[in-house]
Amino acid sequence: MSATILLDQAVARVRAQFTRAEVATVQPYAGEFSSAEIQHKSYNCPAIFLTVLGWQPADSDCRLTGKHAKKVHVVAFVAYKHAERNKRMAGAMLLAERLEIVMRQWEPMREAANANLPVTIAGLETGATCENLYSRALDTVGQALFQVDWHQCVKPAVPIEQLWDLLSVEIIDSTRGGVVPADAAATGIVPVVTEDVTFNSTT
Numbered sequence: 001m002s003a004t005i006l007l008d009q010a011v012a013r014v015r016a017q018f019t020r021a022e023v024a025t026v027q028p029y030a031g032e033f034s035s036a037e038i039q040h041k042s043y044n045c046p047a048i049f050l051t052v053l054g055w056q057p058a059d060s061d062c063r064l065t066g067k068h069a070k071k072v073h074v075v076a077f078v079a080y081k082h083a084e085r086n087k088r089m090a091g092a093m094l095l096a097e098r099l100e101i102v103m104r105q106w107e108p109m110r111e112a113a114n115a116n117l118p119v120t121i122a123g124l125e126t127g128a129t130c131e132n133l134y135s136r137a138l139d140t141v142g143q144a145l146f147q148v149d150w151h152q153c154v155k156p157a158v159p160i161e162q163l164w165d166l167l168s169v170e171i172i173d174s175t176r177g178g179v180v181p182a183d184a185a186a187t188g189i190v191p192v193v194t195e196d197v198t199f200n201s202t203t
Helices: 002-017 085-104 136-140 160-167
Strands: 025-028 047-057 070-081 119-124 129-132 143-156 169-173 195-199
Touching: 002 025, 002 047, 002 070, 002 085, 002 119, 002 143, 070 085, 085 119, 085 129, 085 143, 136 143
Parallel strands: 025 047
Antiparallel strands: 047 070, 070 143, 119 143, 129 143, 169 195
């Protein structure tokens, strides 16, 4: 739950630090982004997709320690498009390095906007690492893809039970069961399905 808030705040941080001309797309992504994902995802380049690949208990060397503190593995995938291979690689490298600086300079605990969050978020534990994810499939679509990853610690600022209540999602299904008449389309009668969804999120 606390990692969810960290991801939301990281996405907001990246979006705020780049103009839309510099980075057209900044979004969370549910998984690892790769050449196999491109055909299933519509987006404009340059693009940065952020995700959480997992976490572990924060150790004694982390900026946040204690019960329920997590060391979260955050990853950003930087996609850059250009007709020339070397130029798209150079563009992706430059953007990845700028992203690293943006995240390294982030000090969430000093930002007033984070004061009301139900969790405490620390800055990066160490500098980010970067990897070129080049493949022939990426080359074919004229894109370069770099992975930038880092670790940040996060700790609930409220009891775990209260944090769950703040982030829980309640879905009330008001669909009526039954069989749709075969002539429904002919008569112009279309079944209506409604969902009442409540998000108790602080972000």
